[in-house]
Amino acid sequence: MQSDARGLFDPERIAVVGATERDGAIGRAIMENLERFSGEVVPINPKRDEVFGIQAYTDIESIPDPIDMAVVVVPPQIAVESARTLGENGVKNVVVITAGFGEMGEKGEALERELAEISDEYDLNLVGPNSIGIMSTSADMNASFGPMDALPGSLSFMSQSGAFITAVLDWANDKDIGFNDIVSLGNEAVLDETDFIEFWDEDEDTDVILGYLEGIDNGREFVDTAREVTEETPIVVVKSGRTEAGADAASSHTGTIAGSERAYEAGLEQAGVLRAENVEELFDFARVLAGQPTPEDDEVAVITNAGGPGVMATDTIGDTDLNMAELEDETVEELKEVLPEAANFYNPVDVLGDASVDRFDEAIDIVLQDENVSSAVVISCPTAVVDFEDLAETISSLQDKHGEPVVASLMGGERADVPEQTLREQGIPTYFDPARAVESLESLRTYRDITELEYESPTEFDVDRERAEEILRSVEDRDSDSLGVEAMDLLDAYGIPTPDSAIVNDPGAARDAAEDIEGDVVMKIVSPDILHKSDIGGVKVGVSEADVEETYEELLSVAHDHDANADILGVQVQEMVDxxxxxxxxxxxxxxxxxxxxxxxxxxxxxxxxxxxxxxxxxxxxxxxxxxxxxxxxxxxxxxxxxxxxxxxxxxxxxxxxxxxxxxxxxxxxxxxxxxxxxxxxxxxxxxxxxxxxxxxxx
CATH class of the missing domain: 3.30.470.20 (ATP-grasp fold, B domain)
Structure with a gap:
């Protein structure tokens, strides 16, 4: 991504290549969505003098002022030609909405490669193709053909599915969740998820990076970049496609077990990326990470006016790496002074169903002062004596006073809507389900551990690379790409201890090899065509020196009986390992x-x-x-x-x-x-x- 990539999200002048007023056209939807853009929109359409009352130009060359970003909505071949023209005229930021590229087979793939080559030639920051567009609320810019605008906020969101963006926006608007930037990644011919997490890490308006990913093209680069980004900026993703792709084609134990899904699990964990299971969890994590500090420890206090929900929260804490805080004796005594005798003064603290907001206030204040408490969950069911709006004000005030992370569970319907807004303004997420509240705290704990982890470089050992390469190249002289025990020296070359051994091709040589090894030996068929030697009797353990020659002949016979056409490279005579x-x-x-x-x-x-x-x-x-x-x-x-x-x-x-x-x-x-x-x-x-x-x- 170029140094001027801010032009993607904060352009002053946007050209729309393919702008139109035609009903149902994407070029029309783009123009309509850009009506609220704070900068200048420049339509490009050789068949029209103006679009929606704005002067139109026949091509990019005829525009007198420089263009910061272009949105391309013309057929694929013309889109490629347009990208070249844009590059020739100094436009660095391009969003290709047009579909019909890599997702459409060989012809489309060729066009997409050409698009990437042009971008490389002219240093274009190119989003797409096959993208629904991008948005930036700080610039009042909706350069997409999505049906709605995003609310302003501090979350930046990228998705490899355009439809997912429209669905999330509809849901998020209903939940009053706001965004800073939104990117539909499309086919990622040029810019991909790694580029955007790197960019948003430097963006002061982005507190949390969110993503919906179906795949990561360059996993190693993503891991290395994300490791650095997550030191300051949390990354949360939903990764779909939980398959074991690639495992079926693998012939080794490792290949069968380390399938694609496990690779993603390991890669995202090593990258310091939090993985959400679904959209709801994605935004549960996002809201608490954006609004609350990370806890200093893992000890959680639960304050509730209902025993059942308090137990639910306690159970969920037990399912996580969080702990129920053990309240200090002084805290318990203070609670006994302000709570009714029937209340529970220990964690979870039950202030009882008749608790007023004042009682909640006193209990939360006392609990958050406890040095054993590093975070808190406040739970309230609706009653006639508790006003959710006043309770929200109290929770907000006390969280601000003590500075510990707090989440809330206001277990109500419409009466919780306004109080939830009050809490959101303080950065305190609230959930109907107490379990979700606890799980959001768990995401804070996980992110804290990520930021405290110091990544170290792998150790570079002194090895014999030339010897290793020589052994690997031995496959060039055979029909098979597989190597077995004949490659044991490969491990020696890299300092991994192996038993003494030799590969021999006649009984006498087997006897000589055994004489050089102290004690009984192990003998194995060496053949790239026989993978599971033990299963066919191709391994003999505890062979005495006197029996070596006979065993050699026996192993050859077993191998030929199993597969008369097998390529037999010899027999390995190996030191016995206990x-x-x-x-x-x-x-x-x-x-x-x-x-x-x-x-x-x-x-x-x-x-x-x-x-x-x-x-x-x-x-x-x-x-x-x-x-x-x-x-x-x-x-x-x-x-x-x-x-x-x-x-x-x-x-x-x-x-x-x-x-x-x-x-x-x-x-x-x-x-x-x-x-x-x-x-x-x-x-x-x-x-x-x-x-x-x-x-x-x-x-």
């Missing part, structure tokens, strides 16, 4: 189309398919992120000495995750990789097996 000495884990990677390499860690061996206790992160991962991967699996107690087991050397597991992360980042040609099992023991780790797929086009 699997009982530690815990089998898996470290792997699957390359996601949006986020790139996705690291996976979990319980390994045969358990990876049965328990599916794994976690994923976008690579490259830092030391802290690798540590978090261990924390996130449910079976982490097995690694830390559960039920009398000796704890494993966790630092060696963390380092192995980072080293594999560096490997797959250094070599984009690795499509997927499994190190399974990676045996973790008190003495360190040992990688006992490996399987990977190489994309030869990326070598």
């Amino acid at each position: 699997m009982d000495s530690g815990t089998e884990t898996i470290v792997g990677m699957n390359r996601d189309p949006q986020f790139g390499p996705m690291m996976l860690f979990g319980l390994g061996g045969i358990f990876v398919e049965v328990l599916e206790d794994t976690t994923v992160k976008v690579a490259p991962v830092s030391e802290r992120e690798a540590e978090n991967m261990i924390d996130e699996i449910e079976s982490s107690p097995l690694l830390r000495g559960a039920r009398g087991r000796d704890p494993v050397d966790e630092s060696s597991v963390v380092e192995s995750i980072q080293r594999l992360s560096q490997l797959v980042t250094d070599f984009p040609a690795i499509s997927e990789i499994d190190v399974n099992p990676l045996l973790a023991s008190p003495d360190g780790v040992t990688a006992a097996d490996i399987r990977l797929t190489v994309d030869q086009d990326r070598l």
